[in-house]
Structures are given as C-alpha cells and as structure tokens.
Amino acid sequence: MKLEKKEPKPGMRTETRLWVLSFVFVLASFLSWYSTQKGMVTLFFVGQAGLALLASAVVQITEIVFSGSWKSFSFWLAFLISVSLSSFQFVETSYPAGQFREVAETGVNHIYTELLPKIQKDAAAQLDTLRTTVFSELDALEAAAADAEGAASSGNIFTTTDAEDLNSRYAQQTSRYPKGYENDIMFQNLLTAAALVHSGDTQNARLLIEQSLGALDELVDIAATGRQKAFYRDIRTDFNGLGVLVSQQENTGAAAVSAGAKAMRSALMQGTLDTAALRADADTLVAQAMAVELPIDTAKLAILRDSVLDFAALVELNTRLKEHQAEQPALAQRLAAAGAAEDDQQALEGVQTVWREELEGLRAEIAASPLANRDKHLTTLDKLTGTYLQTACNSIQITWAVLHIRQVGIRNALPAIGSILLAALLDLSASAAFESAKELRRQRAKERFFEGTQPKTLY
Structure with missing residues (x-):
C-alpha cells in the first residue's frame, strides 16, 4: 500500500x-x-x-x-x-580601539609621507624666486655704490683743504679781487669749510657749503664791479670743489657696500649656508648703504633685507624637513613601542600621542616660516590631527576617518x-x-x- x-x-x-x-x-x-x-x-x-x-x-x-x-x-x-x-x-x-589604531596609523603615515615632499618642493621653488630677487637687488645696490664712487672721484680740481694754502693762492691774485677781500664773509666761510673738511667734520662742512653756495649765486648776480664778480665766482668754484671732497669722504663706505654685496652673492650660491651669519650680513649691508646715503631707493633696501631674511628662514625650514625624513625610522620605532601596549585603548592613545608630537613640531616650523603655501599645509595638518588623532572620537568621527579610502586603504x-x-x-x-x-x-x-x-x- x-x-x-x-x-x-x-x-x-x-x-x-x-x-x-x-x-x-x-x-x-x-x-x-x-x-x-x-x-x-x-x-x-x-x-x-x-x-x-x-x-x-x-x-x-x-x-x-x-x-x-x-x-x-x-x-x-x-x-x-x-x-x-x-x-x-x-x-x-x-572598529574597536585596536582596529581603529591601525586605521589611524595608516591614514596619518600616508598623508605625512606625501606632505613632506610637497612642502620641500614649495620651499625649493620659493628659494629660487627669492634668490633671483636678492640677486636683482644686489645688482642695483652695487650699481648705486659704483655711481657714488665714480661721482666722488671724478672732475675735482680742488686739491687742498689747508687755510694757509688758500690764503696764499688768493694773495697771488689780488689784482683780480677787490681790496679787503680777505675780510669778506664768504671768504671766511670758505676757510672755515676747508678746515672742517680737513678735520673730517663732513656733516658741518656740507651744511656750511650748502648755505654759502645758496648766497653766492645771488652775490654773483648783484656784484657791482667786475672784480667782485670774479671774486665771488672763484669762491663759488672752490666751495663746489670742497663739496666734491666732502662727497668723496662720505662715500668711502661705497666700496665696502660693493664688497659686502659681492660676498652675499657668493654666500647664496654655496651648498651649505650659515643662516645666522647671512641675517647679520644683511643688516650690516643695509645699514652701510643707509649711512653712505647711496643713490638708491630705501624701499629697494627693505626688499633686499626682507628677501634675505625669508631666504634664511626657508633654508632652515628645508633643513628641518630633511631631518624629519631622516628621523622616520626612529619615529617608526617610537610608534611600534607605543602600539605594543597590552590594552588596545592605551595602545591607540600612545600612538596618537607620538603622532601629535611629531605633527605639532612640524606645524610650528611651518607656521614660523615665510612659506608661500603655508596656510594650505597648515590646514592639511589640522585636518589630519582632527580626523585621526583626537583623544575621544564619536561614531561620526570614526566613520569619517575610516571612509578616507585613499589614505587608509580598501x-x-x-x-x-x-x-x-x-x-x-x-x-x-x-x-x-x-x-x-x-x-x-x-x-x-x-x-x-x-x-x-x-x-x-x-x-
């Protein structure tokens, strides 16, 4: 059935x-x-x-x-x-603490190893630009120094600053001058100016020369006789000669400025650079140029100084970036030691602490530098810290961190x-x-x- x-x-x-x-x-x-x-x-x-x-x-x-x-x-x-x-x-x-630690390490290391070369590239490009700017300003400074040296040494027929020599020279031409010329105030000013130049008091000598020349132009025009006119013309010529001597004395520093510019140019071409000495040389060079009163705009001197200081700061930043790269094996050892803690949460916090110290140091160095893209790199570091290195992350922050697939890996x-x-x-x-x-x-x-x-x- x-x-x-x-x-x-x-x-x-x-x-x-x-x-x-x-x-x-x-x-x-x-x-x-x-x-x-x-x-x-x-x-x-x-x-x-x-x-x-x-x-x-x-x-x-x-x-x-x-x-x-x-x-x-x-x-x-x-x-x-x-x-x-x-x-x-x-x-x-x-993502418990142990797994999130792996995510955080991977994400931070990925961005960090990409960021260092980018900053170095930006610094190198800016160094090239600054070097060009500094060389251009040094060219202008050397040209101004050469002009000052040439103006001080050209066409001066006035060769004496001794009062007795002046008196003797004018006494030999008494037939050309009016009687009592030796008591004339302009002649007395000439003797006084010569004595000041002879003693090296260029500041008071220039002031007296400028005042006397201003009066002599009018005296030559209103002179009543031919002898007075000839007398004042000769005095005016001698005052101009004294003015050239004063300029020559004042511009003896032009050669030093030119030499300093050449030395700075040579230093900037060296492979290793003493940044402290470079800063001091820039201050000295600008101070010399200001003291000599070279025919150059002070704004260009300010550009020269600022560019040299920025150059020195970027060289120091570039040196620190190379040190950060060289220190990566030591950093890896510190991270491994921190992540070896038995408690997963403690290991996570230890790794985060090591990375925060590293990134905070790098951030301080970038912030103190004149790097053109400084704000962009600082923003990257801040986002990196905020994404992976916060001491307490909620579920939203964890989700945001782990979904950066390019950084943390699939x-x-x-x-x-x-x-x-x-x-x-x-x-x-x-x-x-x-x-x-x-x-x-x-x-x-x-x-x-x-x-x-x-x-x-x-x-």
Missing part, C-alpha cells in the same frame, strides 16, 4: 510566510530604530535618550508608511536619515563599507517585508471572501 505525500495546505503556507515576514520586519525595524536612536543621541540629542527614541520612531514609521511608494520624497528622506545614523553606530562597533575601509550596506539592507528588508506581508494579507482576505460567497453543493 503506497502512502501518498500530503502537501501543506495553501492557507498554512501563507501563514508561515506571514510569520517569517513579520519576524524579519520586527527584527530589522528594531535594529534600525535602535541604531538610529544611538546616532541621534550622538549628533542631535546629546544626553536626551528619550527624545532620540521618539525621533527615531518617527523616522521608522515614516519610512514604513511610505514604503509602498518608491518615488516618495518622504520615504527616501526617512531612509537616508535612518541609514546614515545607523551606519555611524555599526561602523563604531566594527582593506581598512571594508568593515565601514559593510556597515553602511548592512544599515541599508536592514531598512530595505523591513520595508520589503512590510509590503510583502501586506500583499499576502490582502490576497488571503480576498481568497476568504470568495470562499465565503461560493454556493454550497448539495449531494
């Missing part, structure tokens, strides 16, 4: 499917509701767990109510809110990607289970309705 296999009744299969769909809906909705609530506490309702629960319930209910309409704005808004906030919690769970980012997909799957599963269950109930009600309206067969 062959036993026939009994097929489950259609009504039983429907009830089983409804039970499974209800279980999926309840479980997925609960997980999504709870994780969304945790995200809201972190982001919106800090310390207000009750409000977060209510807000999360509103999001879940909105998502379920509009789940039948895939084009509904309300559904997708609730879906995005729920998935985003749930993802933060799942990511935080996926392997370290996979748990975060999986967490986001899981959060999306929970919401989609709840919505799909709700709609499927609703459709099954509608079909079941329809079948029961038709069964109840069919006429009974009489036998």
Whole structure:
C-alpha cells in the first residue's frame, strides 16, 4: 500500500510566510530604530535618550508608511536619515580601539609621507624666486655704490683743504679781487669749510657749503664791479670743489657696500649656508648703504633685507624637513613601542600621542616660516590631527576617518563599507517585508471572501 505525500495546505503556507515576514520586519525595524536612536543621541540629542527614541520612531514609521511608494520624497528622506545614523553606530562597533589604531596609523603615515615632499618642493621653488630677487637687488645696490664712487672721484680740481694754502693762492691774485677781500664773509666761510673738511667734520662742512653756495649765486648776480664778480665766482668754484671732497669722504663706505654685496652673492650660491651669519650680513649691508646715503631707493633696501631674511628662514625650514625624513625610522620605532601596549585603548592613545608630537613640531616650523603655501599645509595638518588623532572620537568621527579610502586603504575601509550596506539592507528588508506581508494579507482576505460567497453543493 503506497502512502501518498500530503502537501501543506495553501492557507498554512501563507501563514508561515506571514510569520517569517513579520519576524524579519520586527527584527530589522528594531535594529534600525535602535541604531538610529544611538546616532541621534550622538549628533542631535546629546544626553536626551528619550527624545532620540521618539525621533527615531518617527523616522521608522515614516519610512514604513511610505514604503509602498518608491518615488516618495518622504520615504527616501526617512531612509537616508535612518541609514546614515545607523551606519555611524555599526561602523563604531566594527572598529574597536585596536582596529581603529591601525586605521589611524595608516591614514596619518600616508598623508605625512606625501606632505613632506610637497612642502620641500614649495620651499625649493620659493628659494629660487627669492634668490633671483636678492640677486636683482644686489645688482642695483652695487650699481648705486659704483655711481657714488665714480661721482666722488671724478672732475675735482680742488686739491687742498689747508687755510694757509688758500690764503696764499688768493694773495697771488689780488689784482683780480677787490681790496679787503680777505675780510669778506664768504671768504671766511670758505676757510672755515676747508678746515672742517680737513678735520673730517663732513656733516658741518656740507651744511656750511650748502648755505654759502645758496648766497653766492645771488652775490654773483648783484656784484657791482667786475672784480667782485670774479671774486665771488672763484669762491663759488672752490666751495663746489670742497663739496666734491666732502662727497668723496662720505662715500668711502661705497666700496665696502660693493664688497659686502659681492660676498652675499657668493654666500647664496654655496651648498651649505650659515643662516645666522647671512641675517647679520644683511643688516650690516643695509645699514652701510643707509649711512653712505647711496643713490638708491630705501624701499629697494627693505626688499633686499626682507628677501634675505625669508631666504634664511626657508633654508632652515628645508633643513628641518630633511631631518624629519631622516628621523622616520626612529619615529617608526617610537610608534611600534607605543602600539605594543597590552590594552588596545592605551595602545591607540600612545600612538596618537607620538603622532601629535611629531605633527605639532612640524606645524610650528611651518607656521614660523615665510612659506608661500603655508596656510594650505597648515590646514592639511589640522585636518589630519582632527580626523585621526583626537583623544575621544564619536561614531561620526570614526566613520569619517575610516571612509578616507585613499589614505587608509580598501582593506581598512571594508568593515565601514559593510556597515553602511548592512544599515541599508536592514531598512530595505523591513520595508520589503512590510509590503510583502501586506500583499499576502490582502490576497488571503480576498481568497476568504470568495470562499465565503461560493454556493454550497448539495449531494
């Protein structure tokens, strides 16, 4: 006797499917509701767990109510809110202290090793520009010094500053001058100016010469006789000669300025540079040029000094960058020692402390430099510290850190990607289970309705 296999009744299969769909809906909705609530506490309702629960319930209910309409704005808004906030919690769970330490080390090391060459490249380019500027200003300074030296030594026929020689020379020409010329105030001023030049008092000599020349121009014009005119003309010529001698004495420093400019040019071409000496030489050179009163704009001297100082500062920064690169093996050892702590949280904090010390030192060096792209590099360092090296990170900050795939690598980012997909799957599963269950109930009600309206067969 062959036993026939009994097929489950259609009504039983429907009830089983409804039970499974209800279980999926309840479980997925609960997980999504709870994780969304945790995200809201972190982001919106800090310390207000009750409000977060209510807000999360509103999001879940909105998502379920509009789940039948895939084009509904309300559904997708609730879906995005729920998935985003749930993802933060799942990511935080996926990255305990030990795993986040690996993410932080990888991310910081990636950016740090890329940043050092970029800063060096910017510094090298700016050094080339500054060197060109300094050479240009040194050319102008040397030209001004050469002009001053040439003006002081050219065309001066006045060769004596001795009062007796002057008296003797004028006495030999008494026939050309009016009687009593030796008592004339202009002649006395000439003798006094010569004595001042002879003693090296160039400041008072120049003042007396300028005053006398101003008066002599008028005296030559109003002279009543030919002898007076000749006398004042000769005195004016001698005053001009004394003025040239004064300029020559004042500009003896022009040669020193020229030599200093050449020495600075040579120093800037050396492979190794004494930056402290370079700064001192720049101050000395500008001070000499100002004292000699070279025919050069003071603004150009200021540009020369500032450019030299910036050059020295960038050379020092470049030296420190090379030291940072050379110290990377030692840095790796310090990180390994800090990360060897038995407690994962303690290891994470130790690694973060080592990196913060390294980055803070680099940041201080860049901030103190005249680097043109300084602000951009400082912003990079600040973002790096804020992303990976905060002492206490919430779920949102952890998610942001691990999703920098280029820095942390795809392997370290996979748990975060999986967490986001899981959060999306929970919401989609709840919505799909709700709609499927609703459709099954509608079909079941329809079948029961038709069964109840069919006429009974009489036998």
